Amino acid sequence: MNHRVLMLLAALPLAAAHAGGSNYGITPGALPNFAGKVSEWPVPTPRFARDPAIAPDGSVFISVMSGNKIARFDPKTKSFKEWELPSGHRPHGLLVDKNGMV
DSSP states (O other): OOHHHHHHHHHHHHHHHTSSSOOTTSOTTOSOOOOOOOOOOOOSSOSSEEEEEEOTTSOEEEEETTTTEEEEEETTTTEEEEEEOOTTOOOOOOOOOTTSOO
16 A cells, blocks of 8 residues: 555544544634624425525525426626426436536
């Protein structure tokens, strides 16, 4: 086995311990309070809308499985656009590349 691969394998447990997950070393209440805001918008065709994928421009693409559509949410205009797919496609998950292509 290559020595670089061996070094990587040896470092994985250490990296995993510091890479997120549950942090049992922090006492509850020791960190400052955090706050957030959640906003919701109804999906135009809410027929099993699922699997959001964020595009480089910040828009959110979703597959509308039972509606046979792909939808895009633009957070700047707070609006949706939908594209009808050929009958029976039932999209399930999608990917957006670095150029914004779905």
